[in-house]
Amino acid sequence: MPEIAQEARFIGSVTALSMHEMQNILAIIRESAGLMGDILKVNAKVDFKHRPNMERTLEHISSHVDRGKGLLEATSRLAHSPDEDLLEGCDLTVYARTVALLSERLVRLKGAAVNFAAPPTAMPVAVGALRLLMTGYKAVQWAVGAGVKDGVVHMDIESGKDFHVLNVRPPAGIDPDLDGVAFLGALLDDGKVEWDGSRLRIFLPVRRQG
Amino acid sequence: MNMNAWNILLVDDEVEFVSTLAERLELRGINARVAYDGESALKSVAENEPQVMVLDVMMPGMKGLDVLQRVKEAHPQTQVILLTGQGKTRDGIEGMRYGAFAYMMKPLDLDDLIQTLGEAINSDKGTPHA
Numbered sequence: 001m002p003e004i005a006q007e008a009r010f011i012g013s014v015t016a017l018s019m020h021e022m023q024n025i026l027a028i029i030r031e032s033a034g035l036m037g038d039i040l041k042v043n044a045k046v047d048f049k050h051r052p053n054m055e056r057t058l059e060h061i062s063s064h065v066d067r068g069k070g071l072l073e074a075t076s077r078l079a080h081s082p083d084e085d086l087l088e089g090c091d092l093t094v095y096a097r098t099v100a101l102l103s104e105r106l107v108r109l110k111g112a113a114v115n116f117a118a119p120p121t122a123m124p125v126a127v128g129a130l131r132l133l134m135t136g137y138k139a140v141q142w143a144v145g146a147g148v149k150d151g152v153v154h155m156d157i158e159s160g161k162d163f164h165v166l167n168v169r170p171p172a173g174i175d176p177d178l179d180g181v182a183f184l185g186a187l188l189d190d191g192k193v194e195w196d197g198s199r200l201r202i203f204l205p206v207r208r209q210g
Numbered sequence: 211m212n213m214n215a216w217n218i219l220l221v222d223d224e225v226e227f228v229s230t231l232a233e234r235l236e237l238r239g240i241n242a243r244v245a246y247d248g249e250s251a252l253k254s255v256a257e258n259e260p261q262v263m264v265l266d267v268m269m270p271g272m273k274g275l276d277v278l279q280r281v282k283e284a285h286p287q288t289q290v291i292l293l294t295g296q297g298k299t300r301d302g303i304e305g306m307r308y309g310a311f312a313y314m315m316k317p318l319d320l321d322d323l324i325q326t327l328g329e330a331i332n333s334d335k336g337t338p339h340a
Contacts, residue, residue, distance in 0.1 A: 011285045020295050027317040031230035
């Protein structure tokens with residue numbers, strides 16, 4: 001195994017274990033806040049001065065646990081991706097969603113948001129999970145460029161006979177750096193990346209079953 | 211759904227998680243016992259066979275998938291819902307192969323859990339429990 005792969009697997013295994021702990025921490029926070037909410041509901045007729053503040057705070061806890069859960073799921077997938085690479089491909093639907101979750105913060109720092117329209121079905125591709133995550137993440141990074149105010153990066157997937165395509169559309173107002181397209185293409189051993197005038201199109205070979 | 215008659219066993223080494231979850235279920239009229247490791251879970255199942263066991267896959271000592279196999283061998287009517295890690299759906303899929311009814315990820319949505327418990331209890335394999 002090449003040294004870099006060993007290192008990636010090491011980082012992945014340590015991160016995955018830490019994410020498992022984070023998952024337990026979030027679960028305890030959710031159940032504890034949930035129990036407090038249950039008790040408030042059971043005693044709905046008991047009024048006290050700070051009830052609205054407490055109810056609002058519990059809603060905040062719940063919504064941020066959901067936010068953390070999404071990030072946790074994405075980070076766990078990233079951590080497990082070197083192991084997934086031992087298989088001969090991955091599900092584009094799952095990993096494109098992971099790219100969208102992982103890049104949320106990056107995109108927000110550039111003044112934009114990311115939107116992913118997920119297809120309802122699995123789309124197996126013959127590209128390793130880690131490689132797909134890296135290419136997708138770099139594509140989103142490329143798409144927001146130096147930044148834009150209130151823009152949206154749109155991601156979607158098209159299915160095809162030989163290639164499934166991950167489309168990444170930069171926000172309006174971004175002037176794409178076309179030199180970057182070749183760099184993104186070079187990240188993929190199989191597959192290719194093209195710019196069609198409005199979207200970056202990442203072609204990923206379909207994984208054949210059996 | 212008469213949830214008062216349900217007999218549930220929750221198994222997880224995260225004591226605060228599993229005891230709080232049991233308390234929340236109890237507030238909804240669901241009787242849920244707890245065990246904090248695989249050995250205690252097997253003992254609890256032998257003493258009072260639950261209709262459904264909610265079982266964490268990743269515990270110190272006996273692993274969740276080993277507990278699952280032991281329970282399905284000795285008590286095939288007990289339905290098992292696995293709790294797996296985020297991004298570790300492979301554990302869940304493997305568990306389904308060993309006879310788990312379903313797998314869910316932590317942190318749980320309580321309404322989803324109660325619905326899945328109901329489905330497990332009303333499934334063909336789960337009904338013989340009195």
